[in-house]
Amino acid sequence: MARFTKFVLLAQKLIAKNGRSIMIIFPTTIDRDITKPYLGKIESTTTKTVTGVFLNQQRDDQADPVLVAKGEKHVLIAAGDITPDEMKTATKIQDRNIVWKISNVKIVDPGDDAIMYDVQVNS
DSSP states (O other): OGGGHHHHHHHHHHHHHHOEEEEEEEEEEEESOTTOGGGOEEEEEEEEEEEEEEEEOOOOTTSOTTTSOTTOEEEEEEGGGSOHHHHHHOOEEEETTEEEEEEEEEEEOSTTOOOEEEEEEEO
């Protein structure tokens, strides 16, 4: 990570300056009773608070309007706030009282160094 550390720090600084606090929601499963594994598991969620910048989905003249829905947005999140593995398992983002479904996550990672995430969401 040493090679791109300054870019990770720059992404964190700019997103913190221009973004707002959001919650990333992850699905989890836990045992109903660890002493009785045959009872099965319970579906649950965990959250992590990070800072994100919301951008409107860009439309161009050649884009298919069916593919670019009105409710779609992009959220930029600094990689220093959350790991790539966490981002890959995240299913939703909560911004104030709006819950967005994650439809795609692009990791900006030259080489193996994650700098930030471009997360496509829809309502």
